[in-house]
Amino acid sequence: MKLSNILSSVNQVEKSKFINVLDHICREAMEHDKELAKRVHSLDGQIKHASSGDIVQLFKLVLPHFEKAIKEQLAMLGAQASLLTNIISRDGNSIARMTWIESLYSKEWNSIERLAKETETLLDTPSNDESLLSEQQRLSIYYACLKEAYLNDERHNREAKITDDERGILNILANKLDITAEHRSATEHLVNQIPQNGIDDCLSSMREIGMLFIRRKDQMVFVADELVALLNRIQGKELADKHLLRILRTLSDAELNNVLKAHGKRIRGIERKEKIETIISMGLTTTAMLQNDICPQEANVNDRKERLKQLIEDLSLNLDKLGTTLDERTSLIIASLNNSTEAEFNILSATGFKEMFASLQQHFPELTATLQTEFEIEDNEPLDVDKLRALSITPYDILYVLSNEDVKLVRDSMGLSKRGNPRLMILESFADATDKLIENYAALAQRDLNKLKAANIDIAEADIGVKFEEVTKAIFEQLGLAVDEDLRRSINTSKDKADIILSLSEDDVIIGEAKTCKSGDFAKYSTTSRQVKAYVNRFESSGKRVAQVLIVAPSFSDSFIESAEMDTEINISLLEAKGLKLILDAYKSRRNPKFTAKLFTKGGLLKAELIAKNI
Incomplete structure (x- = not known):
């Protein structure tokens, strides 16, 4: 999950923890970083009162200083923090309950403890291998150097630790001696044993230095995508x-x-x-x-x-x-x-992603369990596309979890061409399915099953509302707009569930509602206005500015249009489904289309023909 969305989903106390860290690093860095000082001064120096968008921009600007600070603080926190860093930066662990992280830690600790004992036995056993450097000899050299790097501080009456410089030398030594990551951890465990307990305290310490967020009400740990990338760099990990x-x-x-x-x-x-x-x-x-x-x-x-x-x-x-x-x-x-993550999410619309995931689950009923194992995802709640998206697990990631043979079976059962990359063929087939729904967007909005069946679209009437919402998102995505599923998921509740969130900036959003209507004009203004006003209040209380509410429906009654125009509490724009399709067609027909989400913020019933003409 992106940093901006995490800031929107945690409370002010938790948010302030991160801001305090950022503020401290900014103050130190501003003395010799003129660009950073200029950006901070543009906020009147009040970082603590900055919006989420400003905080994210400051984080990006101060990133080199932030990374250096994290690296130094991690070295001081010791071996336990290093092991936890390895866990929380792995695929699928960026959002997890503290109890789940504890279970992963215990599993990892036991594995390291077992391998450490095996390594110790190997080191104590005389070697009969007469090759240039046996595995035992290589481990013995690495163990001796690591022990010296850790304990040499004690000779100077300092706390024993491995500095950044020493760590860099040890990493080069391990690479040259071909010491695997597992044996590095096990050898270090022999020299500086990793504590088996005290995980909560260590996570809290990591929270204090800005590495992660802890939402206390449900004991959820969040590690922003930007911080996962930072931690991978610190660990010398080139790829996830x-x-x-x-x-x-x-x-x-x-x-x-x-x-x-x-x-x-x-x-x-x-x-x-x-x-x-x-x-x-x-x-x-x-x-x-x-x-x-x-x-x-x-x-x-x-x-x-x-x-x-x-x-x-x-x-x-x-x-x-x-x-x-x-x-x-x-x-x-x-x-x-x-x-690649953002581009891979854009390969498929929200609809296409859900359809692909559902289809793969039909082919492989064990797919959910496989993903939970592969990405270490807790099985305390159903695994769906929204959860996968929040964990930055893309459609590509799912297809690559499957073996080459399994992917070919799916391709063949779908009747796809056997030429080319089978994973890409599967992805493109679900992108094509979304395009067919977009072509019949007006019929979908009007819940016209006969027209949909005539177009070879097989859909249950009960699913039309959800499908219309998903296809509306796909159209917005094709218009180049930022459909923010992470933000929607983080702020929505079981009671208040906005259909669509379009991010205009880090802090400004448009709330979208997609309404189907089987016959006649959409006329339920009082019910709809209560819904959207509740959404607006929730988003604004989370620090977002709602620039507009956009309602998409087949058509609107005169009374609905009048009520929307006269509403003084919120700004509402209305757009007919056929009008949105007209705008999309005009957008696709232009070589260099000029389109912005601000065209949806005019208020009242939008004139789609005029928007399409001026794209």
Whole structure:
């Protein structure tokens, strides 16, 4: 979930914790950062009174200073904070209850404790391996250096800890000695044992330095997407595990074997799934794996560059350039995957995403359990598209959780072409289904089942209202508007549920309502106005400014239009469904359309023909 949406979903006390951290870092940084000082002064220096949008902008501006502060504070918090950082920055753990994080911590601690004992036994056993450096010898060197880095402070009467500089040297040493991430953690556990308890206190300490938010009323922990990316950088993690999984799914069995052999791992009798899991758990740097490991040792630079070019095609990465060197191509792949989330959500509309997820659940009834296991999601509530979106799990991520064979089964059962990337074929098929509903948008608004069936759209009458809402979102998305599902989910309650939220800026929104009507004009103004006024109050109490309420319906009665125009409490715009479709058609027909959401803020019944003419 984005930082702006988390700020909207936590209370003022929790929000103030983060603002205080930001304020402290700003004050220190302003002394030598003129641009930052200028931005702060534009707020009259009152960061504590800034809006959510201003806070997010300040966070982006102060990010290098913020990252440095987090890195320093984490080193002071010790091994327990390092382990928790690894957990909360992993895929699917950015929103979780404290009890769930405790269970993940306990599982991880037990695993490290077990491996630490095995490592200790190995270190104490005489080596009969006469090779240049056996695994035992490599671990022994790393253990000795890590122990020295940790304990050398005590000789100078200082608290024992590993500094940033020492950590950097140890990371290079571990890479050169080919020490896996698991063995690094286990070895450090031998030198500086990770506490088994006290997780709540450690999370609170991490909250105090601005790493996370804790909503006390339900004990929910939130880690903003921007902070997850920051924590990955601090940990030296080039790619999230879900993106590394995509690369590994794309590699051949021979290439997976090359990676495992390069690091002394068994390959005989090991299933493909286990090979992939082993490589992910090893914590290899993506750069080294792509440049050195996937190709045979005798491959030259040109061969390796060609393999990366093919990988870019296999992953369907949309790059402006391919790069001319091995380093450039590697960097482009990593950067593209790291920045892919927003574009991948835009591949499918909200409707298309829900339909794809429902279809995959029919093919694989165990899909929900698989996703919960893969992304470590607690099973205390149903897993739906809204939850996945909040966790930044995209349609691509779901399809890559499935094996290549499973994806091909889905493709074949859907009757799709066997040429091309099967995952991309599946995604495009659900995008096409949404386009068909958009073409019949007016019939959907009028709940005209006969017209929908004539267009080969099979839909139950009970589902039309929800489908109309979802297709309306899809149209707004195609108009280039920011349909903010994260914000809608974070602020909606079981009682007050706005249909659509269009974000104009970090703080300004349009609240949208999509209403179907089977016969005649939509005329329920009193009921509708009570609904939208409740939504406006809720959003404004969360620090948002509601620029307009937009109601979309097949048509409106004269009394409805008059009441909306005369309402002095809120600003309401009305738009007929056929008019919205007309605007979309005009938008698509222009090479450089000029359209803004502010065209929906004029109030009263909007003249769609005039808007379409001036796009």
